[in-house]
Amino acid sequence: MKENKLSSRKQKILRAVVDEYIRKAAPVSSGEIKAKYFDDISSATIRAELSTLEDMGYLVQPHTSAGRVPAPKAYKYYVENFLDKRPLRRQDIAKIDATFNAKFKEIEEIVRSAAKIISDVTNYTSVIVIKNIANVVIKEIKLVGLDENSALVIIITDGGIIRDKVITVESRLDDNFLSNASLLINKVFGGRKVGDLKSADVEVQKELSDFKELFESVLSILLSYCEQDEAKVFVEGESKILEYPEASLESAKSFLTIIDDKSKIMELLEKEEPDIEFSIKIGKEETKGMDKCAVVAASYTINGKEIGKAGVIGPERMDYGKVISVLSYVRSAVNTIFNSGIKKIDIKKEENND
Amino acid sequence: MKENKLSSRKQKILRAVVDEYIRKAAPVSSGEIKAKYFDDISSATIRAELSTLEDMGYLVQPHTSAGRVPAPKAYKYYVENFLDKRPLRRQDIAKIDATFNAKFKEIEEIVRSAAKIISDVTNYTSVIVIKNIANVVIKEIKLVGLDENSALVIIITDGGIIRDKVITVESRLDDNFLSNASLLINKVFGGRKVGDLKSADVEVQKELSDFKELFESVLSILLSYCEQDEAKVFVEGESKILEYPEASLESAKSFLTIIDDKSKIMELLEKEEPDIEFSIKIGKEETKGMDKCAVVAASYTINGKEIGKAGVIGPERMDYGKVISVLSYVRSAVNTIFNSGIKKIDIKKEENND
DNA sequence: GTTAGCACTCTATGGTTTTGAGTGCTAGCA
DNA sequence: TGCTAGCACTCAAAACCATAGAGTGCTAAC
Numbered sequence: 001m002k003e004n005k006l007s008s009r010k011q012k013i014l015r016a017v018v019d020e021y022i023r024k025a026a027p028v029s030s031g032e033i034k035a036k037y038f039d040d041i042s043s044a045t046i047r048a049e050l051s052t053l054e055d056m057g058y059l060v061q062p063h064t065s066a067g068r069v070p071a072p073k074a075y076k077y078y079v080e081n082f083l084d085k086r087p088l089r090r091q092d093i094a095k096i097d098a099t100f101n102a103k104f105k106e107i108e109e110i111v112r113s114a115a116k117i118i119s120d121v122t123n124y125t126s127v128i129v130i131k132n133i134a135n136v137v138i139k140e141i142k143l144v145g146l147d148e149n150s151a152l153v154i155i156i157t158d159g160g161i162i163r164d165k166v167i168t169v170e171s172r173l174d175d176n177f178l179s180n181a182s183l184l185i186n187k188v189f190g191g192r193k194v195g196d197l198k199s200a201d202v203e204v205q206k207e208l209s210d211f212k213e214l215f216e217s218v219l220s221i222l223l224s225y226c227e228q229d230e231a232k233v234f235v236e237g238e239s240k241i242l243e244y245p246e247a248s249l250e251s252a253k254s255f256l257t258i259i260d261d262k263s264k265i266m267e268l269l270e271k272e273e274p275d276i277e278f279s280i281k282i283g284k285e286e287t288k289g290m291d292k293c294a295v296v297a298a299s300y301t302i303n304g305k306e307i308g309k310a311g312v313i314g315p316e317r318m319d320y321g322k323v324i325s326v327l328s329y330v331r332s333a334v335n336t337i338f339n340s341g342i343k344k345i346d347i348k349k350e351e352n353n354d
Numbered sequence: 355m356k357e358n359k360l361s362s363r364k365q366k367i368l369r370a371v372v373d374e375y376i377r378k379a380a381p382v383s384s385g386e387i388k389a390k391y392f393d394d395i396s397s398a399t400i401r402a403e404l405s406t407l408e409d410m411g412y413l414v415q416p417h418t419s420a421g422r423v424p425a426p427k428a429y430k431y432y433v434e435n436f437l438d439k440r441p442l443r444r445q446d447i448a449k450i451d452a453t454f455n456a457k458f459k460e461i462e463e464i465v466r467s468a469a470k471i472i473s474d475v476t477n478y479t480s481v482i483v484i485k486n487i488a489n490v491v492i493k494e495i496k497l498v499g500l501d502e503n504s505a506l507v508i509i510i511t512d513g514g515i516i517r518d519k520v521i522t523v524e525s526r527l528d529d530n531f532l533s534n535a536s537l538l539i540n541k542v543f544g545g546r547k548v549g550d551l552k553s554a555d556v557e558v559q560k561e562l563s564d565f566k567e568l569f570e571s572v573l574s575i576l577l578s579y580c581e582q583d584e585a586k587v588f589v590e591g592e593s594k595i596l597e598y599p600e601a602s603l604e605s606a607k608s609f610l611t612i613i614d615d616k617s618k619i620m621e622l623l624e625k626e627e628p629d630i631e632f633s634i635k636i637g638k639e640e641t642k643g644m645d646k647c648a649v650v651a652a653s654y655t656i657n658g659k660e661i662g663k664a665g666v667i668g669p670e671r672m673d674y675g676k677v678i679s680v681l682s683y684v685r686s687a688v689n690t691i692f693n694s695g696i697k698k699i700d701i702k703k704e705e706n707n708d
Numbered sequence: 709g710t711t712a713g714c715a716c717t718c719t720a721t722g723g724t725t726t727t728g729a730g731t732g733c734t735a736g737c738a
Numbered sequence: 739t740g741c742t743a744g745c746a747c748t749c750a751a752a753a754c755c756a757t758a759g760a761g762t763g764c765t766a767a768c
Contacts, residue, residue, distance in 0.1 A: 027730090029729075029730055029731085030730075030731080031729090031730075041741075041742090042741070042742050042743080043730095043742090044732095044733095044741075044742055044743075044744095045740085045741055045742070047730090047731065047732075048732090048740095048741090050731095051731090051732080061731085062750090063748080063749055063750065064730085064731065064732090064747090064748050064749060065728095065729065065730050065731055065732095065747085065748045065749050065750075066729080066730070066731085066749080066750080067729085067730070067731090142498055142506075144496055144498055144508060146508075146510055147510075152508055152518065154498060154500075154506055156500055156501075162500060162506065162520060164506065164518060237614075238592065238610065239607070239610030239611060239613065239614050242603070242606060242607050242610060243607070247603065248603065249596070249601065249602065249603050249606065252596060252603065252606050253593070253596050253597075256592070256593030256596060257593060259593070260593055381761090383760075383761055383762085384761075384762080385760090385761075395710075395711090396710070396711050396712080397711090397761095398710075398711055398712075398713095398763095398764095399709085399710060399711070401761090401762065401763075402709095402710090402763095404762095405762090405763080415762085416719090417717080417718055417719065418716090418717050418718060418761085418762065418763090419716085419717045419718045419719075419759095419760065419761050419762055420718080420719080420760080420761070420762085421760085421761070421762090
């Protein structure tokens with residue numbers, strides 16, 4: 001960061017341009033800045049400063065006789081230096097808390113709620129991806145008979161997260177059969193990492209003559225969980241992006257196309273530098289061609305392991321402060337739920353300083 | 355339908371206009387029709403006919419010196435009279451069959467797959483709503499302990515449809531406790547209609563001292579299923595609508611706004627006349643203001659009772675024949691799954707006429 | 709009833725002009 | 739040296755105008 005050395009006046013002007021542009025989404029002129037931010041210097045002076053800021057790559061002019069518009073570099077500088085991490089408004093906190101205070105929690109539901117609340121509170125499109133659960137350990141697998149030929153397979157993992165699915169088989173599933181099968185299945189799968197199952201285990205099946213069909217179903221569930229496109233993606237509020245004036249039919253199309261593509265979304269949420277807390281991508285090159293858009297993303301963890309990411313997609317001139325606060329707050333709420341497993345669902349209100 | 359009395363020449367012309375408009379999405383002129391559809395009469399004659407068709411409300415002219423564009427009335431006439439119920443292409447049938455031949459089926463999954471395949475095959479946006487399950491009968495409720503304080507509640511209904519959810523309670527959930535609770539809960543809820551539970555049952559609780567907490571959790575799950583916004587809505591392919599030339603930023607906005615609003619979607623899929631098989635809504639007034647859009651919807655049933663609707667939202671000039679075929683085919687596939695419960699998952703290939 | 713022919717209409721296209729916001733530059737001032 | 743007033747210059751957007759051509763409506767004749 002060699003160019004952090006902007007004079008304080010330049011900083012003030014740069015900030016003014018970004019703030020104004022965030023507010024009204026139109027090029028900002030020297031006169032405007034003079035009127036709203038400076039009593040002591042003239043617009044001509046500001047003009048000179050703007051000109052050098054442009055040379056430095058912070059600003060761009062749509063055309064010679066227009067005001068200035070922040071370049072991606074300006075947003076980055078803004079985020080790094082001016083972002084006021086003001087606390088969320090009380091009503092937003094209340095909304096989020098309410099979302100996560102409901103009683104019954106399953107992983108999908110938690111994630112979906114999180115995505116929804118992020119989108120609601122920020123008023124941007126939100127995206128959450130859950131990584132594959134390859135290194136999650138299987139604690140127990142339960143089989144519940146539903147009728148003669150079908151059963152519910154419940155997979156309980158070390159994080160206390162459960163997933164379940166109905167299977168249907170040819171064999172008659174009476175209680176006896178099921179409990180025997182259950183024993184065997186748990187003997188095979190219990191305590192193992194989901195990621196280790198892959199194909200290596202096909203051998204074991206041969207031992208399980210009677211339960212082969214059932215066993216295979218369970219295995220395929222496990223495999224599908226760990227393979228399913230490598231990750232699950234949840235999107236909420238996709239229409240929000242259209243509400244901003246920079247939206248065009250073009251941009252809407254490219255936006256929705258990307259939103260439809262899981263792998264692209266995942267790349268968007270990926271952070272370049274591993275040590276930063278929030279990944280912020282601004283500018284066409286970094287956002288897969290979504291012009292005038294920015295993506296802010298944060299990681300979610302269980303016991304220190306990343307299990308997914310949540311992000312917000314909005315216009316470049318988005319309210320970064322708020323977005324980061326929301327992501328941070330929701331993250332702490334979700335982390336609390338995840339890390340405490342299903343045992344403790346209540347969110348500790350005190351634990352939400354990121 | 356008093357105005358069904360169009361001369362066969364008028365019919366041919368009307369059909370020509372609709373077909374051409376569906377093809378190229380631009381006003382069609384008398385000359386064009388003459389060239390492509392008639393050898394025996396002149397464009398002037400066609401012009402005269404077009405003029406009367408316009409007077410009758412079937413066509414509109416964007417402006418005096420433009421060709422004709424079908425009015426909603428024309429599409430309706432077209433659907434009623436000209437629709438060729440040609441069978442689906444083999445590849446489409448194969449796609450749909452493949453979707454529903456997968457092994458594990460839960461209600462949400464079935465519905466989501468159905469929505470996805472409809473959107474894929476038609477290339478329009480698809481929407482499915484599942485009605486509240488008020489008159490579904492509870493066959494059995496199973497409780498599976500997950501750990502000390504949480505359990506999975508599995509609700510099995512008469513249709514063989516299951517839903518489940520994790521609950522967390524204060525009480526210690528050992529096997530004994532759970533099996534006792536299970537007995538009691540099934541005694542109370544077993545065989546009852548979900549819709550009858552409402553508040554009337556609060557009395558019963560008092561008998562269940564020990565199990566009160568658990569009981570309440572289960573009840574609230576049941577109630578939430580039957581109340582949850584009255585219905586669940588699934589949407590797939592929302593970006594598809596933008597791919598058609600009539601798309602504008604305006605229309606995209608109004609479209610996505612409606613798509614975000616469950617109640618509006620449900621109204622869209624509602625049919626006006628109870629006896630028709632497919633509800634087709636064309637024109638701004640009928641589509642909640644989505645201009646140039648049409649909605650085709652069909653009902654899905656279990657044992658003759660409507661449990662939901664599936665629909666397609668596309669441009670007015672959509673391929674109605676194909677859409678109806680797809681909805682029809684998917685319906686029969688889904689109905690087969692539903693009506694046979696979880697016992698028989700395989701789709702009878704023969705049952706897909708109508 | 710049909711049609712050829714023609715006048716008419718109206719959009720779409722593209723060029724020209726005008727306007728005004730906003731800049732860049734320069735000369736003069738502190 | 740830094741700031742500023744003033745002014746010329748630039749350029750996009752709006753307003754205006756002209757033209758072309760697609761397509762109609764009408765009418766008179768068949």
